[in-house]
Amino acid sequence: MVRNIVVLGGNSHPQLTENVCHILGVPASNRILGKFSGGESRCEIKDSVRGKDVYIIQSGSGNVNDNLIDLCIMISACKTGSAKRVTAVVPLFPYSRQPDWPYNKAGAPLSQISGASKDYTFESVPPTPRPGGPKSAGLPNGVNNLTEKLSKTAEAANGHYLRKPRSPPENSTSSQRNAYTTHDYENQSNISVFQPKPGYKQWIAQAGTLVADLLTCAGADHIITMDLHDPQYQGFFDIPVDNLYGKALLQNYIQSNIQGHQNAVIVSPDAGGAKRATLIADSLKTDFALIHKERRPIRFTEHRNASMMLVGDVSNRICILVDDIVDTGNTITRAAKLLKKEGATKVYALVTHGVFSGDSIARINASSIDKMLVTNSVPQEEHRRLCPKLEVLDISPVTIKVSVSHSRQTPLFAIDLSLNKSHTTLSSILTSTFDFSPETIAMAPLTPHWQQPSHPDIQEVVVVNAQEFTTKSISRVSLPPFAVYAKFDFPPCTPASEPTYATVQTGRDTHLSLNSDLLYINHSCEPTLLFDVGNLNILVGPKGLNVDDELTFFYPSTEWHMAQPFDCLCGTRSCRGRISGARDMTQAQLDGMWLNGHIIQLRAEQATRSEDPTANALRDAVLHAEKVLESARLALRSYTSNAHAQNGIANFPSKYTNGILGKAAGLEHRGPTSRELSGEMGGDTVCA
Structure with a gap:
């Protein structure tokens, strides 16, 4: 069955959106995405999304926060527009590198305060208050306070009067309690004395959960992303998340482009990527090496440069570094330097996401890396220009395959995400799923709800390919030019509120559901039939009709706008090429073709609107006055x-x-x- 889909692109990666739409053969949906003068995001979806599967492509690159908010607003706009399902395609997921637990590494965003103690650790935990336990500065120990009060009461009952209490020593619990607290707004100057003390962790915001909740609350029904830095991040969502792995892409590149890869060594630049690298090494049956990196010392100090140690033998061998993301480039360039030092002959770096922030491009150009491969999960045009070592893989086919599997409700593990298949195979998958080929653009399901055949005396429906729903209609009669071939009868025809694959346009804003085998009549630029929707007739074309001729008509003769344009493959001498609604075709493409009255009028209005705004306004006023006069x-x-x-x-x-x-x-x-x-x-x- 035909899938009604809409592809929307954000501002983060227009090229990826264009690539996806080109392979699918559909235009990117018209939308307005910009900023108001106050800096707030503005989103307006210009095309209808009612009842359709919407795919919004927005990567976590560039202005990450702006792009994230734009994505949420676009999702909400589509849900408000009654979209059937909204899928967010986010190749590089924002905030996925920030964990959802207290940061326990030395790289935590902790600003050191002058005078702070340098001997606390991040592994310490606050002690449980108990009798005789240590007193924490600034926070009273309730058990000890109660013990002190009870002892004083007992002394008074025994006739022992207490001496005048001395002033509590500085920094004692009672002094801190009686003088001020961290919420004492009258003693703001004293708050600074509360520094991190032994026993208390440093905490950061739970950004990962927050972003997941934002997208879910905005209305996303499904997320498609690629190589999450932390795979467990999928568990933060209450909706399905497909995390695509770049293993197949990278593995195919190694086999196709690296000579001598059978004797190469797959290297992980850190322990976190060891599993990713071992999977590729096992598939290629090659050796594996690991660079062990200690980022965090036991104690918090000013200088914490991580030391690196190679585990494995790389002498006189090609080394292939595999990682999920390169940002500043420090880790991967230091790893390449270590490999060359240990005797590697050549170093390749294969990374899924190439963020390349700061001076990372200059660092890579000056590094020991011989070739770096990244995907276009983020825009790479500028990086490619600045870095001759850089090569980019297109992920558009992979994204589309997963979108296809989602629309067909095919398990993700059953989809081959590699690119060693030809585009012909991919096109066949897309055609059978989304029905974008010109031969099937007007097709109905092969098991229709009407009685088939509906016109057995004049028409025969031939199934060309049942798996791809490819059909054509053959004439069973011979008729002279402009004879009436059939009529749009009621029933089976019924009025339709909006255009679908099963309707023809009969007026400016009116449509007709065919509900018959007439739906299987395909497009041609030299049609054998004319759909005279004004008179509810189907006429024979100017060349006449013979038995066994294929039944075709010219789609733009009835349709003003088509959501799914296609490249015509009729092969005739007068082929018009790219076929869409009459609104989007040039006058040269429509010259010589028979058109319905509503198309002619709409084309005339379209031509006059572009002349003069004042004249257009006056012309609209005249049209309105004519309608009033007619009434x-x-x-x-x-x-x-x-x-x-x-x-x-x-x-x-x-x-x-x-x-x-x-x-x-x-x-x-x-x-x-x-x-x-x-x-x-x-x-x-x-x-x-």
């Missing part, structure tokens, strides 16, 4: 007719009906109505 004519005619019928004689002088006023009102000679001009009542379609 007045009909009302006057109806009123006078009723008056004649009731009184038996004319209550008005003849001049009011057939005289001067009658001529002024257009009763004597009435021109064509707007409905006739639009083709809804025939209009100039009668010329066929």
Whole structure:
């Protein structure tokens, strides 16, 4: 069955959106995405998304925060527009590198405060208050306070009067409690003395959970991302998340582009990527090496440069570094330097996400890396220009394959995400799923709800490929040019509120569901049939019709706008190439083709709108006035007719009906109505 999909692109990666739409053969949906003068995001979806599968492509690159908010707003706009399902395609997921637990590494965003103790650790935990336990500065120990009060009460009961208590020593618990607390707004100058003490962790915001909640609350039904830095991040969502692994892409590149890869060593630049690298090494049956890196010392110090140690033998061998993301480039360039120092002959770096922040490009150019491969999960045009070592893989086919599997509800593990398949195979998958080929653009399901065949005497539906739903219609009769081949009868035809793959446009804003085998008539630039929707007739084309001729018609002759344009493959001498609605085609493409009245009128209006805004406004006012005048004519005619019928004689002088006023009102000679001009009542379609 045909899938109604809409592809929306954010501002983060227009090229990826264009690549995806090109492979699918659909245009990116029209939207307005910008900023108001105050800096707030603005989003407006110009095309209808009602009842459709919407895919929003937005990567976590560039202005990450702006792009994230834009994504949420686009998702919300689509859900407000009654989209059937909204899928966020986020190749590089924002904030996925920030863990959801207290940061326990030396790289935590902790600003050192002058005078702070340098001997606390990040592994310490606050002690449980208990009798005799240590007192924490600034926080009273309730158990000890209660013990002190009870002992004083006992002393008073025994007749022992306490001496005047001495002032509590500085920094004692009671002194801190009586003097001020961290919430004492009258002693702001004293708050600074509360420094991190032994026993208390440093905490950061739970950004990972927050972003997951934002997308879910915005209305996303499904997330497609690639190589999450922390795979467990999928568990933060209450909706399905497909985490695509770049293993197949990188593995295919190694096999196709690296000579001598059978004797190469797959290297992980840190322990976190060891599993990723071992999977590739096992698939290629090559050796594996690991660079052990100690980022965090036991104690918090000013200088914490991580030491690196190689585990494995790389002497006189090609080394292939595999990682999920390169940001500053420090880790991967230091790893390459170590490999060359240990005797590696050549160093390749294969990374899924190339963020390249700061001076990372200059660092890579000056490094020991011989070739670096990244994907276009983020824009790479500028990086490619600045770095001759850089090569980019396109992830568009992978993204589309997963989108296809999601629409077909195919398990993700059953989809081959590698790119060693030809585009022909991929196209066949897309065609069978989304139905974008020109031969099947007007197709219905092969098991329709109407009785088949619906026109057995004149039409035969031939199934070309059942798996891809490819069909064509063959004529069983011979007719001369412009003869009536069939009619749009009611039933089976029914009016439709909006255009679908199963409708034809009959007027400016009216559509007709065919509900018959007429739906299987395909497109051609030299059609054998003419759909005269104004008169509800299907006419034979100017060349006549013979038995066994394929039944075709020219789609733009009825359709003003098509959500899914396609490249025509009719192979005729007059082929118009890219086929879309008449609104989006050039005049040269439409010249010589038979068009319905509503298409002719809409094209004329389209041509005049671009001339002069003032003239356009006046022209619209004239059209409105003509409609009002037409309504007045009909009302006057109806009123006078009723008056004649009731009184038996004319209550008005003849001049009011057939005289001067009658001529002024257009009763004597009435021109064509707007409905006739639009083709809804025939209009100039009668010329066929």
